[in-house]
Amino acid sequence: MFWSKIFIPTLKDSPQDAEVISHQLMLRAGMIRKVASGIYTWLPLGLMVLRNIENIVREEMNASGAQEVLMPMVQPKELWEETKRWDKMGSELLRIKDRHDREFCLGPTHEEVITDLIRNNVKSYKELPLNIYQIQTKFRDEIRPRYGVMRGREFLMKDAYSFNLDEESLQDTYLTMRNTYKKILERIGLEYKIVQADSGAIGGEVSEEFHVLAENGEDTIAISDASEFAINTELLLKEGEDINSLEGQPSPDGNGKIVIKKGIEVGHIFQLGKVYTEAMQVNVQSQEGRAVDLFMGCYGIGVSRLVAAAIEQHHDDQGIIWPESIAPFEVNIVAIGYTKEIKIADAANELCATLKSIGYKVIVDDRKDGYGTKIKDAELIGIPINIIIGNKYLENGEIELKHRNGKSTVSQIAELSTIFDRFKK
RNA sequence: CGGGGUAUAGCGCAGUCUGGUAGCGCACUCGCUUUGGGAGCGAGUGGUCGUAAGUUCGAAUCUUACUACCCCGACCA
Numbered sequence: 001m002f003w004s005k006i007f008i009p010t011l012k013d014s015p016q017d018a019e020v021i022s023h024q025l026m027l028r029a030g031m032i033r034k035v036a037s038g039i040y041t042w043l044p045l046g047l048m049v050l051r052n053i054e055n056i057v058r059e060e061m062n063a064s065g066a067q068e069v070l071m072p073m074v075q076p077k078e079l080w081e082e083t084k085r086w087d088k089m090g091s092e093l094l095r096i097k098d099r100h101d102r103e104f105c106l107g108p109t110h111e112e113v114i115t116d117l118i119r120n121n122v123k124s125y126k127e128l129p130l131n132i133y134q135i136q137t138k139f140r141d142e143i144r145p146r147y148g149v150m151r152g153r154e155f156l157m158k159d160a161y162s163f164n165l166d167e168e169s170l171q172d173t174y175l176t177m178r179n180t181y182k183k184i185l186e187r188i189g190l191e192y193k194i195v196q197a198d199s200g201a202i203g204g205e206v207s208e209e210f211h212v213l214a215e216n217g218e219d220t221i222a223i224s225d226a227s228e229f230a231i232n233t234e235l236l237l238k239e240g241e242d243i244n245s246l247e248g249q250p251s252p253d254g255n256g257k258i259v260i261k262k263g264i265e266v267g268h269i270f271q272l273g274k275v276y277t278e279a280m281q282v283n284v285q286s287q288e289g290r291a292v293d294l295f296m297g298c299y300g301i302g303v304s305r306l307v308a309a310a311i312e313q314h315h316d317d318q319g320i321i322w323p324e325s326i327a328p329f330e331v332n333i334v335a336i337g338y339t340k341e342i343k344i345a346d347a348a349n350e351l352c353a354t355l356k357s358i359g360y361k362v363i364v365d366d367r368k369d370g371y372g373t374k375i376k377d378a379e380l381i382g383i384p385i386n387i388i389i390g391n392k393y394l395e396n397g398e399i400e401l402k403h404r405n406g407k408s409t410v411s412q413i414a415e416l417s418t419i420f421d422r423f424k425k
Numbered sequence: 426c427g428g429g430g431u432a433u434a435g436c437g438c439a440g441u442c443u444g445g446u447a448g449c450g451c452a453c454u455c456g457c458u459u460u461g462g463g464a465g466c467g468a469g470u471g472g473u474c475g476u477a478a479g480u481u482c483g484a485a486u487c488u489u490a491c492u493a494c495c496c497c498g499a500c501c502a
Contacts, residue, residue, distance in 0.1 A: 012436075012451065013437045016494095017431085019495075036493090140501070140502090142501075143498095143499070144497095156502095159502085265502065267502070268502060304502090306502090334461095336460060336461065339460095340459095370460040370464060371461040372461085372463045373460095373464090375463085376463050390460080391460085
């Protein structure tokens with residue numbers, strides 16, 4: 001991959017309307033551009049990161065035994081009337097009419113569609129449990145979209161729905177999803193907390209949120225300084241009480257004291273019970289031949305929000321610092337004088353080929369610009385490893401290996417592939 | 426929806442108070458010189474000043490209405 005062949009419109013200044021750092025950096029790094037409030041185009045670099053996260057999510061979901069489907073974004077009013085949500089949802093639900101005046105909405109979530117699918121096609125307890133998921137664009141006409149992709153109206157979400165014969169089976173699936181989410185966030189490389197939550201409008205009994213810890217988080221969570229315990233402060237505050245008054249109080253789980261942190265909610269898992277399956281009459285024949293309503297769970301991850309959350313947690317004054325797991329490229333070969341010095345171009349191309357062959361995602365900065373421009377851009381877009389090939393290479397074969405997190409070493413080009421070889425795949 | 430703010434070139438801004446026909450930096454184009462921390466010189470391109478109406482001989486500037494966008498609150502992955 002050559003830098004000059006990829007559309008990466010970086011910006012020196014951040015646009016005035018970007019407030020939080022992830023939004024600023026995503027714009028400056030040429031990852032996204034706004035189309036309307038809360039609605040964005042993903043440019044090549046942004047899409048690469050989005051896809052990387054999506055793939056981690058997909059791999060872990062598949063490994064957990066869940067099955068991928070793709071449901072429609074446009075959903076008929078009739079299904080939403082069955083659960084009474086056509087009226088309940090209010091203007092968050094974007095409603096549209098087709099040419100025959102039939103009413104539809106843009107899907108903000110898919111309980112209705114999946115439940116309809118299951119009731120029409122699953123007839124026996126033998127086919128259960130089922131856990132079905134999709135990675136799809138959602139639309140919620142948020143009262144106030146903000147912070148770029150962090151709270152967009154259109155966003156990419158992984159949503160899974162499980163159907164279980166009894167409560168025990170539901171809990172089993174729920175725990176599997178809980179563990180899967182832990183794996184996903186650990187694989188991406190984010191510091192997070194599992195937080196007891198209010199199940200809110202979706203209904204149901206048990207629910208937990210996954211929060212990526214970051215200063216710009218929209219949620220305030222109370223965590224214990226002595227255990228894994230964490231809870232959304234909304235559940236802890238009594239009328240008129242100030243959040244700061246919680247700090248230092250004994251933790252509700254009896255271990256240690258409360259510490260207040262800011263979090264970005266990137267995942268939410270629910271045990272819904274029978275709320276939807278009763279409303280929409282989803283039942284199967286049990287072993288005894290009776291019709292029984294199913295237990296349902298739903299499990300969401302904000303895929304596009306995770307991109308922003310990762311940046312909130314991993315950046316410095318110069319730009320993004322991608323965890324290797326989701327970086328658009330793992331290695332950037334900064335070839336100074338690429339267009340002029342054949343020896344530099346040859347060395348860069350050859351190194352690129354070698355690294356590719358051992359499994360690295362590599363980009364060569366072949367642009368006509370000088371060192372300053374190239375390294376500034378490299379730091380902005382956050383590639384983990386930068387290899388500088390410049391005049392020192394011409395003089396004595398030396399190149400510099402510069403990690404985005406600060407460390408840098410000098411070595412001979414021949415040694416380099418050996419170094420990388422040891423680490424790779 | 427309530428409160429606050431912004432709108433002038435791709436991005437950042439000046440000009441608005443005090444009306445006189447639009448400017449700066451960066452980016453972009455061409456040429457030459459440069460190439461280890463956002464290069465230099467020269468020559469260029471690009472704006473119905475958010476939209477509409479009004480006041481005026483004349484409006485980016487004054488008046489009114491509208492729209493978009495951002496921030497604070499309630500909703501949520």
